[in-house]
Amino acid sequence: MSSFVDSLLAQVTARNPAEPEFLQAVKEVLESLEPVVQKRPEITKLKLIERIVEPERQLMFRVPWIDDLGVIQINRGFRVQFNSALGPYKGGLRLHPSVNLGIIKFLGFEQIFKNALTTTPIGGGKGGSDFDPKGKSDNEVMKFCQSFMSELFRHIGPDTDVPAGDIGVGGREIGYLYGQYKKLTNFFTGVLTGKGLGYGGSLARTEATGYGLVYFTTRMLEDRKTDWKGKKVVISGSGNVAIYATQKVQSLGGKVIALSDSNGYILDEEGIDLKTIQRIKEVERGRIKEYLSVRPKAVYTEGCSGIWTIPCDVALPCATQNELDGKAAAILIKNGVIAVAEGANMPSTPEAVSQFLAAKVSFGPAKAANAGGVATSALEMSQNSMRLSWSFDEVDSKLHGIMDNIYTQAKNASEAYGLSGNLVAGANIAGFLRVAEAMIAQGVV
């Protein structure tokens, strides 16, 4: 590492102690930017990187609510408004007991570059809470969402900050959050994305992250002169991203043989029956092991990490951060994986990423490969502003075009900086340059 990047990293570490995920995300981006910093001295002079690693605004707030037994519960809410150089802050809300400021900052930081890559006019932000929706009644989830929005509403708006879903936030939660926003402000406006179709949502938003991931991976496979037909695919998670990635892979002739949840994973050599998974996870909010009651020949294993020991051609981690480590990467490589693309945010550890790159496995980093969700959120914002609704095919074809463009940007940037084949560096560089140009134009603010 150059001394510039080294000292910057030391500075960020000292200013943000006890935020390992944020520091991991910053380190990855800074390392990629080394050749850019050398070629463009104004980046150092204008302190662009020092500015970009510092959120424009961070909010932390109390979220009190009363559960079904009448007991008062207190959670902590977060919204990090990271960078608005390219447009209103945009990024999801995560509801999971592991949520803390460092996790939200890592997600918000990644979001800046991801959103830039989509070329839509949106800045980067992220939010959430340590509330655990698992095991809560609909009424409890509603009470929590209403309390959360009772504080958040004063900081967001269709031209200021537009949150969306993430882990633990799907259509149900967005509905409750939107209802409360509307009650408090008296505005029916596109302040959240991922809304229901009946009140301003966009067709294809639900499918977008998973479909976009597969469109991106298709380009990776094309560069290896191959496609999805007959490929064995392992996907982790069984939430929004995993389900629609599975659907698209299957429609293109690939065979998805494994999925997981936070308790364990299923292996179905005959190919996953997606309708059963959707019933269990989307309708009944159940556990993935229930799959065996419909497909008794499938095998369930308790614990998630073993999913990467299943031999496959393509691996799509779609669950959570750091779920695929160096050991898992080594096994995937030994078993002949040719492509890995990240549906989740930062699911591969740095050790895993360097092994994939060294072994010439095609590797699609999250901020490029999973940008389809936020890109389609931006399309939802456009439709809300125009008071129009596009058809499913119209949105899907725009999404496809955006994912193709992201791939091309990342590939071209990697080649322009002598890092051919390294889409991690390419995506970081292309995303950063877009934000940097806007920041330079807007002065020191």
Ligand code: NDP
């Ligand atoms: P969901 O809440 O819909 O699903 C998350 C899935 O991951 C669930 O199946 C959950 O299991 C599983 N999971 C959680 N933790 C673990 C773990 N430690 N090991 C194995 N499985 C686990 O979330 P999404 O599908 O929306 O999000 C998944 C990832 O994709 C996140 O990293 C998110 O940030 C990222 N992402 C999502 C986008 C979107 O549009 N939704 C956009 C871009 C990125 P369980 O059912 O047990 O909780």
